[in-house]
Amino acid sequence: MSSLHLEFDVAGNNFVSAGSASDEVKKTLKMLGVDPVAVRKVAIAMYEGEINMVIHAGGGKASVDIDTDKVKIVLADEGPGIPDISLAMKDGYSTAPDAIRDLGFGAGMGLPNMKKYTDEMHIDSTVGVGTTVTMVVNLR
Amino acid sequence: MKLKDIIAALDAEVVSAEDLEKEISGGYCGDFLSFVMAQAPAGCAWFTVMSNHNVAAVAALTEVGVTILCEGVEPDEQLKAKAVGRGLDLIVTAKPVFEAVKALDL
Ligand SMILES: Nc1ncnc2c1ncn2[C@@H]1O[C@H](COP(=O)(O)OP(=O)(O)OP(=O)(O)O)[C@@H](O)[C@H]1O
Ligand SMILES: [Mg+2]
Numbered sequence: 001m002s003s004l005h006l007e008f009d010v011a012g013n014n015f016v017s018a019g020s021a022s023d024e025v026k027k028t029l030k031m032l033g034v035d036p037v038a039v040r041k042v043a044i045a046m047y048e049g050e051i052n053m054v055i056h057a058g059g060g061k062a063s064v065d066i067d068t069d070k071v072k073i074v075l076a077d078e079g080p081g082i083p084d085i086s087l088a089m090k091d092g093y094s095t096a097p098d099a100i101r102d103l104g105f106g107a108g109m110g111l112p113n114m115k116k117y118t119d120e121m122h123i124d125s126t127v128g129v130g131t132t133v134t135m136v137v138n139l140r
Numbered sequence: 141m142k143l144k145d146i147i148a149a150l151d152a153e154v155v156s157a158e159d160l161e162k163e164i165s166g167g168y169c170g171d172f173l174s175f176v177m178a179q180a181p182a183g184c185a186w187f188t189v190m191s192n193h194n195v196a197a198v199a200a201l202t203e204v205g206v207t208i209l210c211e212g213v214e215p216d217e218q219l220k221a222k223a224v225g226r227g228l229d230l231i232v233t234a235k236p237v238f239e240a241v242k243a244l245d246l
Contacts (some may be wrong), residue, residue: 015193015194016193016218017196018194019201022197022201023200023201025196026201038181040201040202040203043201044177044201044202047175047177047197047198047201049176064208083207103192103194104171104172104173104190104192104194104195104198105172105174105194106168106172106175107172107173107174107175108173108174109172109175109177109178110174110176113174113177113178116178
């Protein structure tokens, strides 16, 4: 399998299209015959990141590189940024408003899930400029 | 437990079901989607009262075996459409979550 590059625009505040990028990546990985356990990890981690861009950042861009040995996901937005990354990473920390909680989001478990389901995760964020989350899931 | 036996035990309304012979094991109860993605094992029964279309996305990505809407909560139109379109198994029971879990042997 040679490496494959995918790119997606993620629309902000749109919960109907939210998750379509993750869905597409999941389908592609399945089609490539990637180990189902790894596919599930990538799908969940990417969905959480995608939803965070939808809710917290007014949308953004997702780019995914699929290699024989790993899947790399980069989620970049030009949202408000995260002032305190270690606080944001804590289980249960959320700034999601009530309207978002009514949809089932806002448990403050998205970033912890992304960490849990990936082998590498890095957040780069500047307040007022944006956030870039990079995640890697190893395939072997 | 087979999906058809779950449907019978819960006297459930079927919104979408592909394979009634499908085996379901384990379960998870909850409405916060990130908790579901953290905890629900693939192939399990997910008990929830959340009825919007994000439920379909999470059920698909987490690969839950069947989503059980409790308390007679009806799925909204988008959830219904997504469940049918993606071949997700989705059923509705009048039972509260606790009663629904008790009625099953998962
Ligand atoms: N891309 C982003 N831009 C700006 N802020 C973000 C971004 N991603 C996360 N955050 C901030 O970090 C917090 C924690 O994120 P996390 O995904 O863990 O929880 P949540 O999105 O609030 O709820 P959940 O993911 O459980 O539905 C968010 O509430 C938000 O304040
Ligand atoms: Mg989140």
